[in-house]
Amino acid sequence: MALSPAEDLDDEGMLDPLTVGRRIRQLRTDRGMTLDALAAELGRAPSQVSVIENGKRELKLGELQKLARILGVTLDELLSPEPPSKRAALxxxxxxxxxxxxxxxxGLPAVPARKTLSDEAIQTILGLHDELRRLHEERAATPEEARRANVELRAEQRKKGNHFEELETIARDLLEAVGHRGGPLSQRVAADLATHLGFTLHYVGDLPETTRSVTDHANGRIYLPVRQATGGDPRSALLQALAAHVLGKQEPRDYADLLRQRVETNYLAGALLIPEASAVTFLKAAKDARELSVEDLRDAFAVTYETAAHRFTNLATEHLGIPVHFLKVHASGAISKAYENDGALFPTDVLGAVEGQIVCRYWSARQVFAVEDRFSPYHQYTDKPTGTYWCTSSIQGTASGSFSVSVGTPFAHVKWFRGRDTVRRQTSRCPDPTCCRQPDSALAARWSDKAWPSARLNSSLLAAMPSGTFTGVDLTEVYEFLDAHAPE
Structure with missing residues (x-):
């Protein structure tokens, strides 16, 4: 049964130009027609027809209909999803x-599929590629599972503009329940939320090292550390614990569940710290004045810069119509967290994951580390292969080292932001390795055989993930802690 044009779709819902192109070539050669002859009939240059046959350009419906008439087939036949021959399939x-x-x-050169390349040679290349993929995936099965789950979750966030209406509603109802009327959330109101939800707060000095808080549902207690982490917000751990309770979170079943729990509890905690209604009013006024600023959002709601930057991504696209990207990058250049819905081209591994990848040294997220003034906001334009982007970055000190937190947007939207008048500008050609990953030839010739750097390996590089629990929490330590602190 022939397929209609609408049914000849690939996994992303688009016509597969490779299969269509190979079918056009097969039909042309079957009819003894040269490339020049088909180009003349179609009214195109031979080079343009070659691009079509090589599957490097998608065709419009009118072009497909004209090609079908020239080649003497129906449109359904032209768009058949099956390769026209075994050779074409290879x-x-x-x-x-x-x-x-x-x-x-x-980094290997492309292998053109010329007539002189035998079927057996193509099959060998495909076999080697499949085996390389298998070895790559087996090398670290557990981290791979986590990276795959993270890629899927980030795609969902991108689709929603990183705005989760159901979590915004929960936050709004909770704040109304304790009489919060807008503006910053005080520590007292955060404690009122705990009371409203049936918990008492207990600050202890012996909280298990693998935890940020411990919730005792049996006795209605939440245990929190007496000392806060460097650069942390004393409300965050409490609000995340309350968010997990409100959302009914249990021990995660797998890495996908763990990552979703973290995203949702962090989102709800952020929505409580920076309530949507107040924040949107504040941001819309700033946009009207062309003075949007992450620093102002941070100061208006008394939160950390990272919380303000995260929250800005929740609201910017949904309420301001501004596409954005967010990056948290270690001083080494490795990505810790990332989000984008503006087409920013992040570095990825073969699975599509960005965490752990090295950011181009010319991006704002890396350039900010070279600036001595770490109090003032850093702004920069970067010309990238996908277009020009403007970014604002700030450095945050943590117990794990220094990180830059960046929010950026395409050039067309920078008119709404304070800092758009910056004269800082860089050019990035990444992922082209000659941009910043490979030293220039003269430098390499001078030092390639005269230097041996000793690498600082990440402590987790060769370690397996903790067994028994996906979170890495030491349950023995937690249960002993609860026994010691439970009311008699």
Whole structure:
């Protein structure tokens, strides 16, 4: 049964240009028609037809209909999802492999599918690629599972503009229940939320090292540390514990569940610290004045810069119509957290994960570390392969080291932000390795055989994830702690 044009779709809901292109080539050669002859009939240059046959350009419906008439087939036949021959199927598979991130990461030259390249040679290349993929995935199965789950979750956040209406509603109802009328959330009101939800607060000096808080549902207690982490917010751990309770979170079943729990509890905690209604009023006024600023949002609601930056991404697209990206980057250049819905091209591994990847040294997230003034906000334009972006960055000190936190937007939207008049500008060609990852030839020639740096390995590089629990929490220590602190 022939498929209609609407049914000939690939996984992303688009016509597959590779299969269509190979079918056009097969039909042309079956009819003894040269590339020049088809180009003349179609009214195109031969080079343009070659691009079509190689699957490097999608065709409009009118072009497809004209090609079908020239080649003497129906449109359904032209758009059949099945490769036109066994050889074509091999060539399509080879082309897809070479366009993929795993092949690109190898730095190997492309292998053209010429007639002189035998079927056996293509099958060998495909087999080697499949085995390389298998070895890559087996090398660290547990981290791979976490990265895959993170990629899927980030795609969902992007689709929603990082705005979760159901969590905003829960936050609004909780704040109304304790009489909060807007503006910053005081520590007293945070404690009132705990009381409203049936908990008493207990600050202790012996909280288990693997925890930020411990909730005792049997006795209605929440245990929190007496001393806060460097650069932390004393309300955050409490609000995250309350959020987990309100959302009914249990021990996560797998890494996907763990990551979703963290995203949702962090989101709800942020929505309590920076209530939506107050924040949107504040941000819309700032946009009207063309004075949007993460620093102002931070100061208006008395939160950390990172919380303000996160919350800005929740509200900017939904309420201001501004696409944005967010980055938290360690001083080493490695990405800790990332989000984008503005087309910013983050570095990724072969699975599509960005966490742990190294940011281009010319991006604002790296350039800010070279500035001595760490009090003033840092603004920069960066010309990237996908366009020009403006970013604002700030450095945050933590117990794990220094991190830059950045919020950026495409050039078309920078008119709404304070700091748009900056003269700082950099050019980034990443992911082209010659941009900043490879030293220039003269420098490499001078030092390549005269230096041996001793790498500072991450402590988790060779370690397996903790067994028994996905979170890494020491349950024996937690249960002993609860026994010691439970009321008699």
């Amino acid at each position: 060539e399509i598979a080879l082309e897809r492999v070479q366009r993929g991130p795993l092949y690109a990461s190898l």
